[in-house]
Amino acid sequence: MFPTGVTTALLCPGQGSQTPGMLTPWLELDGARDRVAQWSKNTGLDLVRLGTEGTAEEIQDTAVAQPLIVAASLLAYEYLPADVTADAPVAGHSVGELAAAAVAGVLTADEAVALAAVRGTEMAAACAVEPTSMAAVMLGDPDEVVAWLHEHGLEAANRNGAGQIVASGAADAIEKIVAEPLPGTKVRALKVAGAFHTKYMAPAEEALRGHADKITPSDPTRPLLSNVDGKVVTSGEEYLRRLVSQVTRPVRWDLTMQGLAELGVDRTIELPPAGTLTGLVRRELKGTVTTPFALKTPTQLEELA
Numbered sequence: 001m002f003p004t005g006v007t008t009a010l011l012c013p014g015q016g017s018q019t020p021g022m023l024t025p026w027l028e029l030d031g032a033r034d035r036v037a038q039w040s041k042n043t044g045l046d047l048v049r050l051g052t053e054g055t056a057e058e059i060q061d062t063a064v065a066q067p068l069i070v071a072a073s074l075l076a077y078e079y080l081p082a083d084v085t086a087d088a089p090v091a092g093h094s095v096g097e098l099a100a101a102a103v104a105g106v107l108t109a110d111e112a113v114a115l116a117a118v119r120g121t122e123m124a125a126a127c128a129v130e131p132t133s134m135a136a137v138m139l140g141d142p143d144e145v146v147a148w149l150h151e152h153g154l155e156a157a158n159r160n161g162a163g164q165i166v167a168s169g170a171a172d173a174i175e176k177i178v179a180e181p182l183p184g185t186k187v188r189a190l191k192v193a194g195a196f197h198t199k200y201m202a203p204a205e206e207a208l209r210g211h212a213d214k215i216t217p218s219d220p221t222r223p224l225l226s227n228v229d230g231k232v233v234t235s236g237e238e239y240l241r242r243l244v245s246q247v248t249r250p251v252r253w254d255l256t257m258q259g260l261a262e263l264g265v266d267r268t269i270e271l272p273p274a275g276t277l278t279g280l281v282r283r284e285l286k287g288t289v290t291t292p293f294a295l296k297t298p299t300q301l302e303e304l305a
Helices: 031-044 047-052 062-077 096-103 109-129 142-151 171-179 197-211 238-250 253-264 276-284 299-305
Strands: 008-012 090-092 134-140 155-161 166-171 186-189 266-271 291-294
Touching: 008 062, 008 276, 031 047, 031 062, 031 109, 031 155, 047 062, 062 096, 062 109, 090 253, 090 291, 096 109, 096 238, 109 197, 134 171, 142 155, 142 166, 155 253, 155 276, 166 171, 171 186, 197 238, 238 299, 253 276, 266 276, 276 291, 291 299
Parallel strands: 008 090, 008 266, 266 291
Antiparallel strands: 134 166, 134 186, 155 166
């Protein structure tokens, strides 16, 4: 499927991409169940059960969703054909940056899943402090949307490109923009625990930093893009610092996709639970990325061989 002479990038999805039973087919591969069982032990969560039997409501919990998503991405990565993924640039969306860090060798897979569990737990706790929420704003001029959100005391937590910005902040302000959208836009409330990527997550950032400080990261072994500015980061220490601080800062997936294009990427493979990022790439980088590929089950591995 991927001929020689092209640049293939790996994408790691973020929260909201999880689906019930998403680990089921992957656990049939040799060694996979043992791998996830070890991550379960490290995190104190039964990721095997959650990834096979967990209900949609259960795996929507931030404390569960984040380590489960990172585990799914890294498990699938271990079974990808080496000739396809060698030296491939990698980028993750929000918590997906932890998986990307492991793919690039900045963290071990065990460290990435464990940090995702800490991140999810602490962000869930921060969400419980006061009523906050998020909403997707579709269409409209991006700069005008961001200015409009600021007028309502809200932040553009995710600038995803492809005509999508996610607003984040106080619950009453979110309710107001859902009821009275900016002309030319559509606004949809999201089922989330609270205002991710804003000042409301400061306690989570502090707690995550305490765990990250115990890790000695390695420098990336492949081009590793950051959600901060879409640029390639060459220092493992710098990337880990950004991972921690971005809990309270916006996700610039629009700039990340721009960075992929600047690297000459024309093929993408989104790791499980795949779909969301592939859709954004398909719309934003149409004509540049000619083959966006969403890897969902092991049966698709043959298409990559």
